[in-house]
Amino acid sequence: MKNLSAPHRAGAAALLLTLAGCATSQPVATTNPATAATAAPAAPQELGPGRSINLADIDRSVSPCEDFFQFSGGNWLRNNPVPGYASSWGPRNLLNDRTQATLRALLEDAAADPSATPGSNRQKVGNYYASGMDSVGLEQAGLKYLKPELARINGLKSLADVQAEMARQQTMGTGAFFRAGVSPDRKNSAQYAVSMSQGGLSMPDRDYYLKDDARSLAVRTAYVQYLTNTFKLLGESETAASAKAKAVLRLETRLAAASKDRVSLRDPYASYNKMTVAEADKQFPNMALPTLLKRNGLGAAQEVIVGQPEFFKELSNVLKQTPLADLKTYLSWQLVSSVPTALPKAFSDEAFRFAQVQSGAKQQPTRWKRMLGATDGTLGEAFGQLYVDKAFPPAAKQKALTMLANIRESMAEHIQTNTWMSEPTKQEALKKLAALRVKIGYPDQWKDYSDLTISRESYLKNVLAARQWSYQQNIKKYGGPIDRTEWSMTPPTINAYYSPPMNEIVFPAGYLQPPFFDPEADDAVNYGAIGGVMGHEMTHGFDDSGRQYDSQGNLRDWWTPADAAEFTKRAGVVGTQYSAFSPLDSVNVNGKLTMGENLADFAGLTIVYAALQKQLDQQYGKGKRPLIDGFTPEQRFFLSWAQLRRTNIRPEALRQQILTDPHSPGQYRTIGPLMNMPEFYQAFGCQPGQKMVRTDADRAVIW
Incomplete structure (x- = not known):
């Protein structure tokens, strides 16, 4: 969920599954959302078990109105400590494990293929991965190639x-x-x-x-x-x-x-x-x-x-x-x-010892995981095509595009009905939203690696050759037309981004997998999961930084002075709220550093919730809602949002995240937006005075 305002150098495949159940669909019921969380109505009103919401993870000893982070996933948090090789652990890591298994099979197959056509993508991918996995060769070479x-x-x-x-x-x-x-x-x-x-x-x-x-x-x-x-x-x-x-x-x-x-x-x-x-x-x-x-x-x-x-x-x-x-x-x-991983093991061991102090991790990831990440960062589009064929069918892409269209429509309605924004600023905002480019799954035009030579002689030589090739690819753009087909993430990446200069949102196929996106899940779950991400990325174009770029991606002030001042005042409320969050003694979230991501979470969730309501009205009739697993769609929406942000994190890593990361810790990304949403209060029957409920005077209202 990055906001890319500068050249992005693709790195290792991002880390990022929760359990998915089975779904059936059937009768519709008019329900009372205030009581549905604790008391399911009669059988005819309830649908079958839902996908992606894991009931066993919910901690019902905690009120959803007191601490929704613990309510939604407290049991999961207790049962899923951080593994020794990781600094934090959550659904992204679990999805990443599954994705890595698929990618490892593709890479090892390429590495074991002696008949790959010289100069082909398959040959290059196989050679790069194989040279990185040759730990014996690295030790024998020592510093020869350095x-x-x-x-x-x-x-x-x-x-x-x-x-x-x-x-x-x-x-x-x-x-x-x-x-x-x-x-x-x-x-x-x-x-x-x-x-x-x-x-x-x-x-x-x-x-x-x-x-x-x-x-x-x-x-x-x-x-x-x-x-x-x-x-x-x-x-x-x-x-x-x-x-x-x-x-x-x-x-x-x-x-x-x-x-x-x-x-x-x-x-x-x-x-x-x-x-x-x-x-x-x-x-x-x-x-x-x-x-x-x-x-x-x-x-x-x-x-x-x-x-x-x-x-x-x-x-x-x-x-x-x-x-x-x-x-x-x-x-x-x-x-x-x-280049520590391209040198004898002692070098990467020293690098890891330093990393341990920052992250608290107990052991290095295995060699194949590190080499998989390196190969993805270097040649990700060369084998990304094979990954897409396995993991991202055309029907999934179409469903994702439909969701995005609904969310864009909801955003337009929120702009049009905004009570504090003047008409000239609204028109510019609508123009920017209409011009927003959407990229889903994988590039329409794949990278050409023909000028890059990769052999099995030396992994270090391959690393440096790939970097120099990448540099040449970058500088070749100078003086030419803007390449709007280019992606800054590879297809298997479990992440997404908004680019202000390109005014585009990008969702790689790796992110569009269960439980973040499941074409078989009910709409409430998908809108709360990947829909929340879609709204997040879309509204990055209107956060405190993104709003300073116009419809064509130019850094230009298109706000009236009064509207800009009002936005700043309202955003400041969000900054104050998050700066008060303290996950560790004497450590507070930096509300200014995390402002853009917090605004995108809050605004994105607000417009996606409205998009879901329209979708449910069309599907079931206005005011009618089914129960699944004892929860209304509105409750499943918020549960889906929360369950995909549950995270266990080591104290060392948490301290570093607060210092360096523009994203707030997972627990505050979960509850921060919900504490400002009357829709959440209504869904779970929350009352004034409960911790998840802010007073009207303290509540942030933007879109």
Whole structure:
């Protein structure tokens, strides 16, 4: 459920099943939703067992009006502790296990096929996965395939050499110093632009470098140990390794101090600073930007969009003021730390030890799971076609499209009947909604991997070759028409996203699986599950950040000042509500960081609930509702929403999530929107004074 406002580099297959029962359909009854949760009516009024709502997971010792997170899934939470290899555990992880089983069979079949046509997608997928699984070969190779790159860095003799290596590492995706790429110009979405943004940090957040609280100190100490141990694996003595670790930390701390925090990064205007290449070169002289762009195939660019000018000013100072030896050490570290699974096991073990401090995980995922994720991130569309054939029939795609059309219609009605938005702003909002592009399941046009060579000689060579190929694919866009067929997630991914510059919502086939989406389930379950996600992504276009883009994806203020002020005031109520949530002692949710996702949850659920009501009226008649498993459709809708967000999470991972993740923890994504919805109160007969019920004065109302 991402809001992609910058180039997205596809990573490992997302982690993400609950049990599905059997469904039958039949008689319709007029029911009292206030009592249906506890007392089912006579048999003729009730349908058969429903799919996707697991009754055994419900904790009936808890009132739904006091804590719906515990009521909806308390038994499941008690019976499903986090496995040793995970930092959190929920329905996405369970669906991911099932998806991985399908993908593993496809990959192992390709890897075992000696007759695959040379240069074919099947051959490339098989070779990539097989080379990654060859742990014996990795140990035997040692640093053989890394040494040429390390030697190149070791041979740098001047700042000009460092600048050349910095350009090369951009093509290899190591993360050194900053991030850059080609993406739609956010103020002119009909053309591509070169964008640059802050980066270069190896720890998850700038605060870990700058704060001295116990959590930050623990992570920083573990990071220094990780650095030291890795340099020792590269052949350094204890003393030299320690010195190099300190050099890296010192340099990255300077970058961290110049970096904007995550809340500040949510302002799209502040991150849009277009300037000529000549002006950028003047402001950041030690980057040699014109030469860097030329080296990397972007010499034709006359302008760049700089995300954070103050960061790049400091980066320029760092390049000039830092001793050459320390710059070389940093570049070596960025390279090595970006490829630990492509090196002997000791390197990935060190990386995992550092990750443990952040996540609390007890053991690494097995090698095949890591290689499956890597193959999906690199060649996901090459075998994604096979996955789609197995897991996503055309009928499922059509049902999903129908749901989306109903939800879009509901959103339009909410805009039209909005009581605080003026007519000019409403018309712009409706125009944006009408222009929204919808992508379901898989791309209409698949990626062409013909220029990418993959062999079984070396997994590291494959990783670097794939990164350089991906970089070339990105820069080839510059100067050409906007490619609106491109996807930023692979078909098996269990996630979805909204892209403001493209004004599109995308739902990969991996997400459109039970229990998130089940064509055989009743509408209430599907609308509460994947429907909630559809509404979430759709309303990202109207959250505090997405609303700043127009129907064509341009960063443009189309709100009247009064409407913008009213939206900000109403959104601020949501921010205050979430900032009051505290899952751990002295740890509160950051209502500003999570604002966009919270607004999308709340607004999305509101419009989807209305869409479901229309669907039920058409199916059963106005005011008539069936019972399934003793629950009304309205109750099943909210239960479905909640059961797919139940999550057990380790304290370490929860602390890191609150610091770095724009999504609120699962328990607050469950109850936060419902506490603002009178529809929820009515469905479960909640009364004023109960914890799930906010007073009119405290309740947020947006759409």
